[in-house]
Amino acid sequence: MRVVCSDVLTVFPTDPYWQPGRADGARAAALAVELAPVNPRLVPVPTEPRWHAGAVFVDCGSNLEAVGCRRCGNSLELTW
Numbered sequence: 001m002r003v004v005c006s007d008v009l010t011v012f013p014t015d016p017y018w019q020p021g022r023a024d025g026a027r028a029a030a031l032a033v034e035l036a037p038v039n040p041r042l043v044p045v046p047t048e049p050r051w052h053a054g055a056v057f058v059d060c061g062s063n064l065e066a067v068g069c070r071r072c073g074n075s076l077e078l079t080w
Helices: 021-036
Strands: none
Touching: none
């Protein structure tokens, strides 16, 4: 039996408008795969960097409890 892993690693730059070059993004993704523990029971998951045209909200996919601003302390309604 092989199990599918659903973990996601997301890396955010401190400047939301900066992105690394495509080659650097690919190297970082390859390094993440290299550093991840290998489990023969897991189905290999494709690893590829995602690129956005501008600043976007990226949520964790599940168990999201709140979205807030560290600077002003305001919260964003999750229904927004």
